[in-house]
Amino acid sequence: MRDASKWWRPPAFGLAAVFLSAAAAFAQSGPSAETLQLCAACHGEDGNSKIEKIPSLAGQPAFFILNQLFLMREGVRKVEAMAPIVKDLKDDDLNTLSQHYAKLPAKRSDEPVDAALARRGAEISTARRCGSCHLPSLAGQEQMPRVARQRIDYLVETLKSYRDSPRPGADTAMSAAIVGASDADIAALAHYAASL
Numbered sequence: 001m002r003d004a005s006k007w008w009r010p011p012a013f014g015l016a017a018v019f020l021s022a023a024a025a026f027a028q029s030g031p032s033a034e035t036l037q038l039c040a041a042c043h044g045e046d047g048n049s050k051i052e053k054i055p056s057l058a059g060q061p062a063f064f065i066l067n068q069l070f071l072m073r074e075g076v077r078k079v080e081a082m083a084p085i086v087k088d089l090k091d092d093d094l095n096t097l098s099q100h101y102a103k104l105p106a107k108r109s110d111e112p113v114d115a116a117l118a119r120r121g122a123e124i125s126t127a128r129r130c131g132s133c134h135l136p137s138l139a140g141q142e143q144m145p146r147v148a149r150q151r152i153d154y155l156v157e158t159l160k161s162y163r164d165s166p167r168p169g170a171d172t173a174m175s176a177a178i179v180g181a182s183d184a185d186i187a188a189l190a191h192y193a194a195s196l
Helices: 011-026 033-043 062-073 091-102 115-127 152-164 172-178 183-195
Strands: none
Touching: 033 091, 062 091, 115 183, 152 172, 152 183
């Protein structure tokens, strides 16, 4: 049986790849100071969020960030706070932002990690095969996000949204992977990922 993470791509992934593949060839400089300042206000100066339910971007796979920014800019992924920021970004801007944040080191948030929940989360992660797409270290790859060292509150909210109300442009394989998980399982997974 083939590993789904090696061949499966959501439709939006292909669309983003077509429109943005040329951007990498032309992006010569980093993101503008103004754009970085806007990003830092929520995602942290170093890409590590200190704000509740706001994801850290540092250390995310570049293509994951690129794909998400593209989906937000095109209105496929609706994030109200992001809409005015991404609406005028060019392909080169999306590429340079994604490259910038991918190079920053991911740090743990200041949220307390419950060791017992983290141990339970490790078991759930193995049973649900989280590492088959996100890698065993949960560092992410290609369009699969890094969940290791991500904010606990953000992971809980995001996993619940995949389980309860999948959004347009989201990875349907992720919705299938989390189906049937209890709130307790989701909390355990979030504590485990944050602990890595």
